[in-house]
Ligand SMILES: *Cc1c(COP(=O)(O)O)cnc(C)c1O
């Protein structure tokens with residue numbers, strides 16, 4: 455939707471993505487619509503970025519209206535780090551936009567550490583689920599930031615206090631300038647084993663790697679999958 459993010463994470467695998475050549479313009483809508491209608495198995499649309507919540511409510515409303523006009527679409531997913539860093543962005547207008555949509559809305563936020571989730575942020579996240587918006591979290595495993603089982607366990611419990619379900623725990627993508635966040639696979643295995651043993655299953659995020667071109671995230675755990 456946009457090339458802008460509220461945080462420019464140093465480990466972001468999209469930092470070299472040519473956003474300027476890939477931003478949907480108003481006149482692209484017809485092509486998008488034609489593509490979706492030619493693929494009737496598509497039932498979910500993901501708004502991604504950059505960060506779609508850096509757009510105005512007016513722009514989001516326009517895209518919501520367009521996408522919900524397609525009968526085959528049931529689910530709209532929004533991937534955003536904005537609720538974590540600018541919780542005020544979850545304003546009444548945005549909530550009303552999302553809760554009044556015909557589409558089932560899934561918001562995937564991105565928090566790596568319980569310290570990012572203060573009471574105000576949690577209250578905003580709770581407001582979303584109060585209005586039947588499903589909120590999930592993805593995190594990135596980062597050396598020196600959240601590379602201990604206890605930190606990840608605390609994160610899961612803190613998310614759950616805000617009724618956010620842990621979704622993915624990503625291992626680091628190999629991007630330039632982020633090697634200092636990288637962990638040995640044996641260390642990752644040890645941490646994740648501890649997380650599995652100490653959390654209820656429903657609070658354990660799936661440990662995955664993103665491999666370009668694959669149809670799904672690759673689940674990791676146990677030496678053979680690294
Ligand atoms: C991960 C990912 C998705 C969504 O995949 P899910 O496993 O369904 O969450 C979509 N697009 C891109 C580019 C992705 O990396």
Ligand code: SF4
Nearest residue numbers: 459461462463466535
């Ligand atoms: S918020 Fe997400 S897309 Fe934006 S810089 Fe961070 S990891 Fe990349």
